[in-house]
Amino acid sequence: xxxxxxxxxxxxxxDINGNLINTENYAGKKLMISFYRYAECMFCNLxxxxxxxxxxxxxxxxxxxIAFFQSPKEDVIISMEKHKVTFPIIADSDRSIYKKYGVMxxxxxxxxxxxxxxxxxxxxxxxxxxxxVGKGSKTLIPADFLIDTNQNIHHxxxxxxxSDHMPITDIEKFLTSV
Numbered sequence: 001x002x003x004x005x006x007x008x009x010x011x012x013x014x015d016i017n018g019n020l021i022n023t024e025n026y027a028g029k030k031l032m033i034s035f036y037r038y039a040e041c042m043f044c045n046l047x048x049x050x051x052x053x054x055x056x057x058x059x060x061x062x063x064x065x066i067a068f069f070q071s072p073k074e075d076v077i078i079s080m081e082k083h084k085v086t087f088p089i090i091a092d093s094d095r096s097i098y099k100k101y102g103v104m105x106x107x108x109x110x111x112x113x114x115x116x117x118x119x120x121x122x123x124x125x126x127x128x129x130x131x132x133v134g135k136g137s138k139t140l141i142p143a144d145f146l147i148d149t150n151q152n153i154h155h156x157x158x159x160x161x162x163s164d165h166m167p168i169t170d171i172e173k174f175l176t177s178v
Contacts, residue, residue, distance in 0.1 A: 001102040001158060008151040009100045015088040016076050021066060023151070031147040032058075032065045032171065035103040037140050039071040039079035039091075043163035044142070048083050054168060055086055061175040068092050070140060103143040103158070146174045 002009070008031075012022040023031075034051075036044040051058075051065065058065070065087040069076045073091035080089055092098060144166035146155040154174055157166035 002145065002153050002156045004153055004155060006153045006156075008147050008153065009097075011097050011100065013090050013092065013097060015090050016073055016080065017088075019088065021088045021090060023066075026064055026147070027151055028149050030061075030063045030149060030175065032063060033068070033101070033145045033147065034065070034165070035068045035070075035098055035101065035143045037070065037142060037162060039069045039076040041162070044069070045079065045083075047142075047165050048080070048085065050168065052083060052085065054171075058171070058175065059086075063171070063175055066090065068097060070095050070098065098140075101143065101145065103140070146171065 008023055010023045012020060012024075015021050034047075036047070038044070048067070055065075067085075067087065068090045069079075070093060071079075071091055072093050076089060076091040090097070095104070098104060141159045141162060142165055143159060144155075144157045145153055146166070148154045155166070155170060157170070159165060
């Protein structure tokens, strides 16, 4: 697992639109890299929705974002169409970048625990995201990483259950502290 102060794990990988994403191109910029479960996941779609609501403020404060899904590219394209995502989305179905970032934890108890996240489930349902089984591990625990302008990990967040991502307030604090 990565921790604060570790250097970024560099990668070069195509996004779902065919653009080659290279972390070296983000040097000197604030960056958030997020790892999600699968493209149809209601919690993952809710999180993308929440990030897009904050995207204008994040972008105004210099934050760039990259998101990974462990689903096939075609599934990610279909799921992300409704969001009109403004940042790169990468389909990493063999989870090669997940492995490099230590995002490999699978938890049946984390899957069950998410069923008790009534508020998140209600938010997902109210935004039109429903329980839908897609391709990819159903028990993979998501993770988020905030990278500073020197390309070091500022904050590594490994979730506790399948719905758990870094709190938005932590992202906001990062933008004002770096």
